[in-house]
Amino acid sequence: MSVYTVEQLNNYILSMFRNDYLLHDVSVRGEISNCKYHSSGHIYFTLKDAASNLSCVMFASNASKLKFTLENGMEAEVRGSVENYVRDGKYQLYAKSVIKGDAGNLAVRFEELKKRLREEGLFDEDIKQPIPKExxxxxxxxxxxxxxxxxxxxxxxxxxxxxxxxxxxxxxxxxxxxxxxxxxxxxxxxxxxxxxxxxxxxxxxxxxxxxxxxxxxxxxxxxxxxxxxxxxxxxxxxxxxxxxxxxxxxxxxxxxxxxxxIGPVLDAIEDYSERIYYTMDRIIRLRRMESEQFKKRILLASPKQKINAKRMECARFEDKFSGSMQEILKSRKNMLSLYIERMKRVSVLDRLNGGLAYVSDENHKRMTSVGQFEEGKNFELRLKDGVVHAQTVTVTRDDLCKKED
Amino acid sequence: MDEKEIVSGTESTLEEDFEKLEELLKEMEREDIGIEEAFDCYAKGMELIKQSNSKIDLVEKKVKLLSDNLTTEDFEE
The missing domain is CATH 3.40.50.960 (Lumazine/riboflavin synthase)
Structure with missing residues (x-):
C-alpha cells in the first residue's frame, strides 16, 4: 500500500471534484449567512438550509459583476463549481453568479402563479373590459x-x-x-x-x-x-x-x-355636414319647383284667369268680326266701283253728252224700235241740253243693227 | 325641435352621433318628406355636427408626468 503526503491526497481529491460532471457546474439554493466582503474584493459566505451548511467564496472578478449586495438571511441561488481547497483540505463552492431570492425558479413560479390566478378567475374573458373607441x-x-x-x-x-x-x-x-x-x-x-x-x-x-x-x-x-x-x-x-x-x-x-x-373621424364630420347641407338644399329647390308649379296651376284655375281667357276669346272674335266686316266692306266697295264702271258704260247721260238722244213716247216710255212708231204719233227726243217734242212722219224699217241683236 | 334629444346628444359617443346623422339623412332622403320635417332634421343634424366637433377638443396636448400626489407637470420628451 502506497503512502501519500497530505498535499498529494488533497490534490487527488481536487482532481476528482474537477472531473465530476455535477460538481464542476452546479446551482445551489440556500440562505446566505456569515457573509464577509474582503478588502481584496472577494466575498466569503456560507450557504445554509435547515439541515446543512456549505462554505462559499466569490472572487473579486465575479463579485464585481453582482448587481446587488449579498446580505445575511438572503435567499439566493448560487452557481459555480465545488472544489477542494488544497491548503486547508476543505471543499467549498466557488461562486460565479448569484441570483437573489428564489428567482432562479422563475419559470416554475410563473407557471404556478399563472395556474392559480387562472383558477381564481383573473384571466376570465367575460370580465375583461372593452377598450373605449374614443x-x-x-x-x-x-x-x-x-x-x-x-x-x-x-x-x-x-x-x-x-x-x-x-x-x-x-x-x-x-x-x-x-x-x-x-x-x-x-x-x-x-x-x-x-x-x-x-x-x-x-x-x-x-x-x-x-x-x-x-x-x-x-x-x-x-x-x-x-x-x-x-x-x-x-x-x-x-x-x-x-x-x-x-x-x-x-x-x-x-x-x-x-x-x-382622428383623421377619418374629422373627415366623417365634414362629410356629414356637407351631406346634410346639400340634401336640405336639394329639398328646398325641389319644393320650390313644386310650389311654382302649384302657383301656375292655381293661377290658371282663378276666376280672373277665366275672365281673361274669355276676354281674349272676345278680342279674338272681335278681330275676326272686324276682319270679315272689313272684307265685306271692301268687296262691296269693289262691287260698287264695278257697278259704277258698268253704269258709266250704260249711262244715258254719257251718251247724251256724246250727241245721242233718248227717245221716248209721250208717256216717257223708252222707244227703241221703229215698231213703236206710227205716222203722226208724237214722241220726245231728249238731248243733253233739253227736250225736243216731235211727230213721226214716216217709218222705214231696215236691218242695220240686226246682227247686234 | 326636440330639445331633449339634442341635449342628450352631448352624452353620446361620436359613433352614436354618426349613427343618428345617418338616420337623419335617410329621413331627409325620403321622397315624400315635408319641408318643415326636413328643416327639423336639418337643424338636428347641424346641432349634432356642432356637438361632434366640440367633443374633439382640437388643441394639441402636451404629455404630462403624474406624481404620487396626483399633481402633473409637463413631460420633457
Missing part, C-alpha cells in the same frame, strides 16, 4: 426613459394629437418595481383616465419579472379603468398580459390599440 385621456405606466415610452408617445400623437397623455414614470425592473407599477395604476385611476397602458420594452425574463408579480396582476385586475398590457416583445408573455383587458404585443401596438386615428 379615448381622450390615455394613462401610461412605464419608465420615463427608453424606447417604450417614446414609441407610445410618438404613435399616439401621430394618430391623434388631441389625446391627452398622462405618464406615470414607473420603475419597471429591479427592487421596488412591482410597488412602483402598482402605485402608477392607482395614481392614474385616481387621476381619471380612459385607458391605461402598463408596460415596458424588451428584456430578459428577470428584467420583465415585475410584470409577473401577483401584486401587479391584482392591481390590473382590480383597476376600474381598462388596462392594456404591453410588456417586451411579441414573444414575451407575462402574468400582466393574461390579466389585462387587452394584451398588446409591443408598446407601439398598445398605442395603436388605445388611440384611434
Amino acid at each position: 379615448v381622450k385621456k390615455l394613462g401610461i405606466v412605464t419608465a420615463s426613459t427608453g424606447a417604450a415610452v417614446r414609441d407610445i408617445i410618438s404613435i399616439s400623437k401621430r394618430r391623434n394629437p388631441y389625446v391627452e397623455l398622462i405618464l406615470y414614470p414607473a420603475q419597471v425592473q429591479g427592487e421596488g418595481a412591482k410597488e412602483s407599477i402598482v402605485k402608477g395604476i392607482d395614481a392614474l385611476t385616481q387621476y381619471g383616465v380612459d385607458v391605461i397602458i402598463v408596460g415596458r420594452g424588451g428584456g430578459s425574463m428577470e428584467d420583465l419579472w415585475a410584470f409577473n408579480e401577483e401584486e401587479v396582476a391584482q392591481a390590473i385586475f382590480n383597476c376600474p379603468i381598462p388596462v392594456i398590457s404591453a410588456v417586451g416583445h411579441e414573444t414575451d408573455f407575462t402574468i400582466a398580459d393574461f390579466v389585462a383587458d387587452l394584451r398588446a404585443p409591443t408598446p407601439s401596438a398598445a398605442a395603436e390599440l388605445a388611440v384611434s386615428e
Whole structure:
C-alpha cells in the first residue's frame, strides 16, 4: 500500500471534484449567512438550509459583476463549481453568479402563479373590459426613459394629437418595481383616465419579472379603468398580459390599440355636414319647383284667369268680326266701283253728252224700235241740253243693227 | 325641435352621433318628406355636427408626468 503526503491526497481529491460532471457546474439554493466582503474584493459566505451548511467564496472578478449586495438571511441561488481547497483540505463552492431570492425558479413560479390566478378567475374573458373607441385621456405606466415610452408617445400623437397623455414614470425592473407599477395604476385611476397602458420594452425574463408579480396582476385586475398590457416583445408573455383587458404585443401596438386615428373621424364630420347641407338644399329647390308649379296651376284655375281667357276669346272674335266686316266692306266697295264702271258704260247721260238722244213716247216710255212708231204719233227726243217734242212722219224699217241683236 | 334629444346628444359617443346623422339623412332622403320635417332634421343634424366637433377638443396636448400626489407637470420628451 502506497503512502501519500497530505498535499498529494488533497490534490487527488481536487482532481476528482474537477472531473465530476455535477460538481464542476452546479446551482445551489440556500440562505446566505456569515457573509464577509474582503478588502481584496472577494466575498466569503456560507450557504445554509435547515439541515446543512456549505462554505462559499466569490472572487473579486465575479463579485464585481453582482448587481446587488449579498446580505445575511438572503435567499439566493448560487452557481459555480465545488472544489477542494488544497491548503486547508476543505471543499467549498466557488461562486460565479448569484441570483437573489428564489428567482432562479422563475419559470416554475410563473407557471404556478399563472395556474392559480387562472383558477381564481383573473384571466376570465367575460370580465375583461372593452377598450373605449374614443379615448381622450390615455394613462401610461412605464419608465420615463427608453424606447417604450417614446414609441407610445410618438404613435399616439401621430394618430391623434388631441389625446391627452398622462405618464406615470414607473420603475419597471429591479427592487421596488412591482410597488412602483402598482402605485402608477392607482395614481392614474385616481387621476381619471380612459385607458391605461402598463408596460415596458424588451428584456430578459428577470428584467420583465415585475410584470409577473401577483401584486401587479391584482392591481390590473382590480383597476376600474381598462388596462392594456404591453410588456417586451411579441414573444414575451407575462402574468400582466393574461390579466389585462387587452394584451398588446409591443408598446407601439398598445398605442395603436388605445388611440384611434382622428383623421377619418374629422373627415366623417365634414362629410356629414356637407351631406346634410346639400340634401336640405336639394329639398328646398325641389319644393320650390313644386310650389311654382302649384302657383301656375292655381293661377290658371282663378276666376280672373277665366275672365281673361274669355276676354281674349272676345278680342279674338272681335278681330275676326272686324276682319270679315272689313272684307265685306271692301268687296262691296269693289262691287260698287264695278257697278259704277258698268253704269258709266250704260249711262244715258254719257251718251247724251256724246250727241245721242233718248227717245221716248209721250208717256216717257223708252222707244227703241221703229215698231213703236206710227205716222203722226208724237214722241220726245231728249238731248243733253233739253227736250225736243216731235211727230213721226214716216217709218222705214231696215236691218242695220240686226246682227247686234 | 326636440330639445331633449339634442341635449342628450352631448352624452353620446361620436359613433352614436354618426349613427343618428345617418338616420337623419335617410329621413331627409325620403321622397315624400315635408319641408318643415326636413328643416327639423336639418337643424338636428347641424346641432349634432356642432356637438361632434366640440367633443374633439382640437388643441394639441402636451404629455404630462403624474406624481404620487396626483399633481402633473409637463413631460420633457
